[in-house]
Amino acid sequence: MIELKNINKTFRVVKKTSGAKEAFKAMFHREYKEIEALKDLSLKVNEGEIVGYIGPNGAGKSTSIKVMSGILTPDSGECSIMGYTPWKDRRRYVKNIGVVFGQRSQLWWDVPVMDSFLLLKDIYNVPEKTFRENVDMLTEMLNLNEFINQPLRQLSLGQKMRAEIAGSLLHNPQLLFLDEPTIGLDATTKLSVRNFIKTINKEKGTTIMLTTHDMNDIDAITDRVVLIGKGRILYDGSFEQIKKKYGNNKTLTVSFENEAEPIEISGAVLTKIDRNQATYTVDTGTVSIAEIINRLSEKTQLTDVDVKSQAIEEIVASLYEHFNIK
Amino acid sequence: MLLFKYMKINIMSNLEYPLATYSTLLARMVGIILELIGLFFLFDRFQSLVGYSLYEVGLCYLIIRLANALSICFGKGYNSMSGLIRKGAFDTMLIRPRNLVLQSFSHALDIRDLGVSVQYIIMLVLFISIYGVNFTVMKGIVLLLTVISGTAIFLGILMISAGICFFSVKNIEAVSVFTDGGVKLGSYPLTIYNKWITRFFTFIIPFGCANYLPVLYIADKIDSYRWLYMLSPVFGMLFIIPCIFIWYACAKHYSSTGS
Numbered sequence: 174m175i176e177l178k179n180i181n182k183t184f185r186v187v188k189k190t191s192g193a194k195e196a197f198k199a200m201f202h203r204e205y206k207e208i209e210a211l212k213d214l215s216l217k218v219n220e221g222e223i224v225g226y227i228g229p230n231g232a233g234k235s236t237s238i239k240v241m242s243g244i245l246t247p248d249s250g251e252c253s254i255m256g257y258t259p260w261k262d263r264r265r266y267v268k269n270i271g272v273v274f275g276q277r278s279q280l281w282w283d284v285p286v287m288d289s290f291l292l293l294k295d296i297y298n299v300p301e302k303t304f305r306e307n308v309d310m311l312t313e314m315l316n317l318n319e320f321i322n323q324p325l326r327q328l329s330l331g332q333k334m335r336a337e338i339a340g341s342l343l344h345n346p347q348l349l350f351l352d353e354p355t356i357g358l359d360a361t362t363k364l365s366v367r368n369f370i371k372t373i374n375k376e377k378g379t380t381i382m383l384t385t386h387d388m389n390d391i392d393a394i395t396d397r398v399v400l401i402g403k404g405r406i407l408y409d410g411s412f413e414q415i416k417k418k419y420g421n422n423k424t425l426t427v428s429f430e431n432e433a434e435p436i437e438i439s440g441a442v443l444t445k446i447d448r449n450q451a452t453y454t455v456d457t458g459t460v461s462i463a464e465i466i467n468r469l470s471e472k473t474q475l476t477d478v479d480v481k482s483q484a485i486e487e488i489v490a491s492l493y494e495h496f497n498i499k
Numbered sequence: 500m501l502l503f504k505y506m507k508i509n510i511m512s513n514l515e516y517p518l519a520t521y522s523t524l525l526a527r528m529v530g531i532i533l534e535l536i537g538l539f540f541l542f543d544r545f546q547s548l549v550g551y552s553l554y555e556v557g558l559c560y561l562i563i564r565l566a567n568a569l570s571i572c573f574g575k576g577y578n579s580m581s582g583l584i585r586k587g588a589f590d591t592m593l594i595r596p597r598n599l600v601l602q603s604f605s606h607a608l609d610i611r612d613l614g615v616s617v618q619y620i621i622m623l624v625l626f627i628s629i630y631g632v633n634f635t636v637m638k639g640i641v642l643l644l645t646v647i648s649g650t651a652i653f654l655g656i657l658m659i660s661a662g663i664c665f666f667s668v669k670n671i672e673a674v675s676v677f678t679d680g681g682v683k684l685g686s687y688p689l690t691i692y693n694k695w696i697t698r699f700f701t702f703i704i705p706f707g708c709a710n711y712l713p714v715l716y717i718a719d720k721i722d723s724y725r726w727l728y729m730l731s732p733v734f735g736m737l738f739i740i741p742c743i744f745i746w747y748a749c750a751k752h753y754s755s756t757g758s
Contacts, residue, residue: 184754244593245754268596277587279594283512295504296595324515 174348174380175218175241180250182211182236182404210236211247212404218382220347223374223395225412226384229493233404234384238350241382242272255347268297271341275353278325279337285322286336290343297344304343311339314369331362338366342373349373351383355390367393388485400492407496419495420488421458427451427469428477436472441465449476501597505605513610524614531564531618549691554630555718556687559710561626562642563685565619566649566709567678572613574654576606577746580661589753599750600743603661638717641729645717648732649685649709653678655742656704662749677704685710708735 188204210233218224228234239245240252243259243266252258257266273279280289294304312318315335320328325336334354341349351370355363371394373379385391391398391412398415400408408415425441428450436451437443440460445452455465462480469475513520538560542553571578583589583606592602627634627642660674681704688711689697701707712731715721721728 239590242594244590246751263593264596264598267594270594272594274587274590277591279591281508281512283515284508288508288511292504292508295501296597 174220174222174255175216175382176251176253177214177216177237177241178251180211180214180237180240180247180252181209182240182245182247184208184210209404211240214250214401214404214406216399216406216409218380220380221374221378222397223370223381223383225391225395225398226382226401227386227388227391227398227489228401230386232401234401235352236404237401238272238352238382238384242270242350243267268344269347271344271346271349273334273337273341273349273351273354275334275351275356278333280325280340282326283324285324286317286328286340287321289325289336289340293340293343299344303345307343307345308339311342314372315339315365331358334358334362334366338369342379345377346379348380349382351381353385354383355385355387363387363390370394388489392485400496402493402496408492415492416485416488419491420483420485421456422483422487423455423457423462424481424483425453425455425462425465426477426479426481427453427466427475430474430476436469438465438468502601502605505602506608509605509608510610510613520611523611527611527615528618531615531622534564535622548687551688551691552718554632555711555714555720557626557630558623558642558714558717559688560686561619561623562645562709562714563649563682563706565616565623566646567653567682568612568616568619569646569650570653570657570678572608572616573604573650574657575608575612576603577654577657577661579607580664581667584664584753593753600746633719634717637729641713641716641732644732644736645709645713648713648735649706651736651739652704652706652709653681655739656681658739658742658746662746665749665752681706688714705735705738708732 185205185207187199188206214233214237216237226234226238236245240247241254241259243263246260252260254266255269257269259266280286281292290304290308293299299307312321315338317335317339320332320336325333328336338351338354354370355366358366367390370381370383374381383390383394396411396413398408398410398412399406431449438453441453441455443451444454453465455462466475466478538557539553542548542556547553548556576583580589580603583592583603588606592599592606595602623642656674656677660678663674681700684692684696684700685706689700689707690711697707700710701712708731712728716725716728
C-alpha cells in the first residue's frame with residue numbers, strides 16, 4: 174500500500190533572532206539554517222493496516238504525512254502509494270485518500286455541514302447512491318444528526334472533529350491519514366472516535382495512518398507503532414513490546430499498622446515514607462512484586478497494598494528519553 | 500460546473516452575515532457614484548481631455564474599474580494567497596483532486612465584490628444608453644471582450660503576485676503598483692500620458708487592449724484597420740497565459756507551514 178524509500182526533506186529557515194536591532198539587521202542580511210525534517214525515512218505499510226505514528230513535537234510526523242498526502246515534495250527518495258507517486262500524480266492519487274488534520278478545518282466554516290458534504294461530493298465526483306449510503310452510514314456511526322444542518326463555526330470541538338472525519342470519508346478512500354484526530358476532545362468523544370476508526374478499518378478495510386500524542390489512542394486502536402524522532406524512524410513494531418521493555422517500573426504503595434522504621438529492600442527504591450505508609454518503585458525486570466510483598470510482610474504487619482503500573486505517557490517519555498529525542 | 504458550486508458555497512457563507520454584506524455594498528455604491536460625479540464635473544469645465552470626449556473617457560474609466568472589480572471578485576484566492584498559505588487552506592487544495600488554478604479562482608469569493616461589479620455594470624449600461632451614439636451589436640461584443648480582456652490582465656498580475664507568495668509567504672505590496680496603478684492610469688485613455696507609459700501599458704502589461712484601443716473603435720474614431728482595434732482585447736487576454744504558467748512554476752516551490 175505505502176512504500177517509502179530513503180525520503181529526505183530539508184527546510185531552509187531564517188535564523189531566529191529577537192530584539193528590534195536584530196530584526197532591523199535581518200532586513201538587509203538574513204542568515205539561514207537548514208533543518209533536516211526527514212532523514213532517510215523508509216516505511217512500508219500493508220493494505221488494511223492501522224499504523225500509529227508517534228514521536229515528540231517537531232519530530233517530522235506532520236512533514237511525513239504531508240509528503241505522503243502529496244502536499245510536500247521531498248528533496249530525494251522514492252514514494253509509491255497504491256502505485257502513485259503522490260507529488261507527481263497528485264490529482265489521480267488524492268482521489269483515493271482522505272486526510273484529516275486535527276488542528277485545522279477542511280470543511281467550509283460558515284455553511285451547514287451538509288452543504289460542505291454536498292460540495293465534496295461534486296469535488297470528488299461521488300455517485301449519488303454511494304454518497305447517500307455514506308452519509309447515512311457516517312451520520313449514524315458518528316451521531317452527526319444533531320448538528321448536520323448547523324454551520325461548522327457553531328459546533329463544539331468534538332462535533333467539528335466528527336464532521337471533519339465524516340467529510341474525509343465520503344469518497345470511500347482506501348487510505349486515511351489522521352493527524353492528531355483526538356486533540357482537545359473530551360473523554361466520550363475520544364472513545365467514540367477511537368471506536369469509529371477501528372470499525373471503519375474493519376468494515377471497509379481502510380488503511381489508516383494515525384498520528385497522535387495520546388498514547389491511549391494507540392493502546393486502544395492498534396498494535397503497530399512507528400516512532401519517529403529528529404526525522405528518522407527509530408522504532409517500528411509492536412506497542413506491547415514497548416510497554417514490556419520500557420514499562421517495567423511499577424509503583425508499590427504499602428500501608429502498615431504501626432509506625433515503622435524505613436524498611437530498605439533490595440530491588441525496590443523507597444521514594445516516599447509517611448507515618449504508616451511507604452511508596453516503592455519496583456523494577457519488575459529484576460525482582461517480582463510478590464517477592465517484595467513477602468519480604469515486607471516478614472518485617473511488618475501490612476494493612477493495604479496498592480500496585481500501579483506506569484502510565485503509558487511515562488512509558489513513552491522514557492522511550493523518547495532512551496532514543497534521546499526528548 | 501464546479502466553479503459555480505464553489506461560488507455558491509462562498510455566497511452562502513457571506514449571507515450568514517447580512518449586516519456586514521449590505522452595509523459594505525451600500526458604502527461602495529455611494530463611493531462609485533461620487534467618483535462618477537467627479538468625472539462629470541471635470542468635463543463640465545473642460546469639455547474634452549487631450550482630444551478625448553466625455554464618452555470616450557467615461558468608457559475607459561468604467562471598463563477598467565469594472566474589469567478590476569471583476570478580477571478582485573474572481574481572483575480573491577490569488578489576492579489572498581498569503582493568507583491561504585499561512586492558514587493551511589492551500590494544503591487542503593492540494594489534497595483535493597481538482598485543478599489548483601480553478602480551486603484558487605473560486606476560493607473565498609465575496610458577494611460584496613460581486614456587488615461592486617454589478618454596480619459598475621449598471622453604470623456602464625446607463626452611461627452608454629445616455630451618451631452612446633450609433634451603438635451596434637458588434638460594438639457590444641467588442642465592449643464585452645474588452646471587459647473580459649481587462650479582467651484577464653488584472654487576474655494575470657494577481658497570479659504573479661500570488662506566485663511570489665510561495666517564496667515570501669507574505670503578500671508583496673509592490674505588485675499593487677501594477678494593479679492599483681493600472682486602475683488609476685487606465686481610467687483615462689492611455690495615450691494622454693508620456694509615450695513610455697503608453698508603450699509599457701500597451702505592450703508589456705497590455706492594459707491598452709482594454710482601454711483606448713477598443714474604445715476608439717466603439718466611439719467611431721477609427722477609419723482604417725478597424726478590425727485590428729476590434730480584435731485588440733483578444734490580444735490583451737493572452738497576457739494571462741504566461742501568468743498561469745508562472746504561478747504554476749511558483750506553486751511547485753511550495754513548502755507548507757505549521758503542523
